[in-house]
Amino acid sequence: MASSASHAYRGTDYLLGILILLLTGLLLFWTGRFLQPVRLPPTSPGSYHFIAQLDDVASGTALAFELEGRKWLLARTEDYVTAVSGYCTYRGSRIRWDRRNQVFLCEGHGSTFGPRGNLIHGLATSPLETLRIRTVDDRIYGARDLS
Numbered sequence: 001m002a003s004s005a006s007h008a009y010r011g012t013d014y015l016l017g018i019l020i021l022l023l024t025g026l027l028l029f030w031t032g033r034f035l036q037p038v039r040l041p042p043t044s045p046g047s048y049h050f051i052a053q054l055d056d057v058a059s060g061t062a063l064a065f066e067l068e069g070r071k072w073l074l075a076r077t078e079d080y081v082t083a084v085s086g087y088c089t090y091r092g093s094r095i096r097w098d099r100r101n102q103v104f105l106c107e108g109h110g111s112t113f114g115p116r117g118n119l120i121h122g123l124a125t126s127p128l129e130t131l132r133i134r135t136v137d138d139r140i141y142g143a144r145d146l147s
């Protein structure tokens with residue numbers, strides 16, 4: 001008799017333990033949602049994003065910015081504005097703008113790319129990824145290619 005009551009008691013404890021675990025999980029889940037809001041999904045490729053005002057980039061200079069979690073460089077020459085990936089196509093080292101020579105340089109092994117991202121020389125064998133650029137009312141927008 002005492003044994004059966006003891007089993008029933010253990011069963012109640014077991015259910016109570018599960019209930020407490022569930023409530024704790026829910027509490028942690030909602031606390032996490034409150035502290036870190038739901039992240040929006042990445043923007044779809046092909047949609048344009050504002051990068052900078054045209055006046056933010058003087059002719060002959062470049063501006064670093066982020067788009068979709070990646071680093072990019074916006075370069076402005078006298079004739080056009082280009083945005084290239086901030087990562088080399090060879091081994092992914094960072095790219096910087098060489099103002100004196102008006103080229104993009106890989107900081108890793110020195111590959112050199114033209115202002116439009118075209119490969120000039122170095123270990124890299126392909127050009128830098130570029131963004132499609134649109135300028136509307138002196139505002140520069142960029143979009144990744146759909147391909």
Ligand code: FES
Pocket residue numbers: 088089090091092093106107108109110111122123124
């Ligand atoms: S990573 Fe660019 S040349 Fe080495």
